[in-house]
Amino acid sequence: MNYANAIFPGPEQTAAFFGGGEDGxxxxxxxxxxxxxxxxxxxxEPSLSGREAYARYGAAVQxxxxxxxxxxxxxxxxxDLLLGEVEDLWDMVALAQYPSRAAMMAMVQxxxxxxxxxxxxxxxxxxxxxxxxxxxx
Numbered sequence: 001m002n003y004a005n006a007i008f009p010g011p012e013q014t015a016a017f018f019g020g021g022e023d024g025x026x027x028x029x030x031x032x033x034x035x036x037x038x039x040x041x042x043x044x045e046p047s048l049s050g051r052e053a054y055a056r057y058g059a060a061v062q063x064x065x066x067x068x069x070x071x072x073x074x075x076x077x078x079x080d081l082l083l084g085e086v087e088d089l090w091d092m093v094a095l096a097q098y099p100s101r102a103a104m105m106a107m108v109q110x111x112x113x114x115x116x117x118x119x120x121x122x123x124x125x126x127x128x129x130x131x132x133x134x135x136x137x
Contacts (some may be wrong), residue, residue: 006119006127007126008095018101022035024099027097029095029128031128033125034051034123035050036049037049038053039122045122048122050125051092053122053123055126056123060116061113061116063085063112067101070098074093074095
């Protein structure tokens, strides 16, 4: 299995995801890999780690999620691998619930989200976002 961490989806991925049929609530699994040092475009916060920059985003995104009817379900550091094999473990796993694709789109387009996204970008080396639906749901 090959995978590629990214910071943003490409235009085709975005169109396919948000253009998909609306089928209600889902949980997004976020597999996160942090930079050693945060990288803000203006050069600020040079001593901040990528994890610390992302933590600023993580704290602020709670209000953005709530504003569209979503919520954070879980966030935790990756510590070990019991089964399988990967070249490099992710640093963190986070689960976020959204009521719909439209709600997620509204969130990421909101001025409030746009204002905090700089911390996400400064801290992340890359991530995978995996949309999940309950079995039978």
